[in-house]
Amino acid sequence: MKINKQELFKTIGYIGAVLVVAGYIRYSVQETLTLTNKIMLIGGGALLLIAIIFNFAAIRAYFSRRSAKLGTNTAVMSVAVIAILAMANFLGYRHHKRFDLTAEKLYSLSDQTRKIVSSLQKDVKVMKFDKTQDINLRDLMTEYRDLSRHISYELIDPQEKIDVAKQYGVTRMGEIIVTSGNRTERIDEVNEQELTNTILKVTRDSVKTVYFVEGHGEKSLSSSEMEGYSTVERVLKDENYQVKTVNLISTNQVPSDCSVLVVAGPTKSFFPQEVAMIGKYLDGGGKALIMVDPDIDSQLDDIFKAWNIEVGKNTVIDASGVGRIFGTGPGVPLVINYGSHAITKNFERTMTFFPFARSVKTADSSKSDPQITELLKTSSESWAETKLVGRGAEFNEGEDTKGPISLGVAASKKIGDKEARLVVIGDSDFAINRYIGAQRNGDLFFNSINWLAEDEDLIAIRPKSPTDRRVTLTESQQNMLFWFSLVFLPGAVFASGVYIWWKRR
The missing domain is CATH 3.40.30.10 (Glutaredoxin)
Structure with a gap:
């Protein structure tokens, strides 16, 4: 049997081309040059080279014909178009631009x-x-x-x-x-x-410890109920903080490895020796976040006075009506105005809200030490109510304070070669499991911890989760939807058609 060498090498060339294309497709999908991909690319290239060498005379004769020349022109034009498209694709790859139209920017890095x-x-x-x-x-x-x-x-x-x-x-x-x-x-x-x-x-050299004070009815880190702080604990651990609790009466001091001390909504008063321990810790260059709710006398006034901070004996009322959009009432002030500070950087045009809050502001604005920034300001239609009785609230000139009302401050002062920092917020419920994922509440809490721990590189908007946009209808609403969409609307169209037919008849 006589073998046609020209046909043999042509077949070898086809096989080589198929192997090269298949090897490239595998590589482009896997993005890894595996052994199989190498064999296909190198083997296919070798077979193509062999076919070209042994069929060179036939290839040269083919391209010398007139029809081949016309075909070559067409091929050149095709290659040019493909090259232009490839260049456009390359430029698009190197300078890609994506548009994220989701409300929470789910497909953009935070x-x-x-x-x-x-x-x-x-x-x-x-x-x-x-x-x-x-x-x-x-x-x-x-x-x-x-x-x-x-x-x-x-x-x-x-x-x-x-x-x-x-x-x-x-x-x-x-x-x-x-x-x-x-x-x-x-x-x-x-x-x-x-x-x-x-x-x-994997990149942090050390792990900082955040201590939550307990023993006065503070929010529970272990509670996964709606009123608990389990989400706070989980996120802090995710951000590479060690989270512990401390009873100051038992330890008789703030632990030496404490990076940030947190007082989260005490419902009972502190003992004088506990207040002295926290004051001593701050005077030594410590950092603390204190959240105090209305109608609670935590006996922490000595600390606030030492830091030129005034915590009001009041409840802030917001009569703007904006809170109703989110299903809240006037007892839940909404904040859209923020002080210029690392904690609230990029908070513009976003919201935080505080279920039953009290005022926290600079006591004497003429003093420059410590440096104090009022972080959170309510609307001008709010006020600080001093005598909240039952569900009724009314602004009384001379007794209540007209808004905007400050709900939180951040203060710092130099102590030797250290810098002591203190954040005070007139509400602890904004960070409970129920509300911490709403709007910028979580960012406010965790940015405060980041700033206090001197981890300013962590202060930013965190990744968001998709908003649950399911619509829950009552039985009566479902019946109304059924009658309106399946009976009344089709019936109206049918009736108008019958009327037009009758008139034209």
Whole structure:
């Protein structure tokens, strides 16, 4: 049997072209040059080269014909069009622009992530141990890599790179490892908040401790009820803080490893020795967040006076009616005006609200030490009610204070080579599980902790969760919807059609 060498090498050329194209498609999908991809690309290229060399005379003869020349012109024009499209695609890839039309900007990186990632000084490597690519993780990592050259991402097949899988203790497909230096963490869920928090954990040199004072009926960190603070504890731990509780009577001092001391809505008074302990801690350059609710005498006035802060014996009423949009009444003042401070930076045109709050302001504005910023101001249609009886509230000239009312302050003062910091807010309910995820309430609380702990790089807008927009209808509303949409509207159209037909008849 005689073999036609020209046809043989032509077939080899076709096979080589198919292998090159298939190898490139596999590489573009997997974004990893695996052994299989290398074999397909190199083998296909070699077969193409062999086919061209041994068929060179036939190729030259083909292109010398008139029809071939016309075909070549067409081919050149086609290649030119493809090149233009490829260049446009390349420019779009290098200078891509996405538009996120969701209300919560769910598909845009948060300000907090941008600040953390763009300020990285250490190399961080994210590895997905799997055979197939996770499209969501790949897209997310593309955005992170755009922010910092210190971020890298790799898809690793644990069956091909067994030594790497053993090095990081990988035991199953799909595990995601984040490593920096000699620190390694695992990610259980692919989302921005989880990834950013894990990057924080592997790049932070030390862990700061936030102590919550207990023993006076404060909000409970362990409570997952609507009135609890379990969300506060979880988010602080996610941001790489160690969270503990302290009973000052038992310890007889503020713990030495305390980075921030939190007093979260006491319902009972502090003992004088406890007040003295907190004052001594602040005088030594300590940091504290104190949240006090109306109608509670916490006996912390000595601390407030020492810091030129006045906590009013009142309840702030907001008669603007804006709160009704969110299902709240006049006893829940809404704040849209903020002081110029790191805690409330970029809060413009956003809202926070405070269920039953009292006023907190600068006691003597003529004093420059400590430096005080009034963070939260209510509307001009609010007032500080001094005699709230039952459900009724009425502004009384001479007794009540007309708005805007300050609900919180941030103060700082130099003590030797240290800087003591204090944040006082006239409400603790704004950070309970029920309200901490609403509007900017959570950002206000956690930004306060970040500022007090001198972690200004963490102060930003945090990633948001999708808003639940389900509509719940009562039985009567469902019946009304049924009759209106399935009976009255179609009936009206039918009746108008019958009327027009009758008139024309």
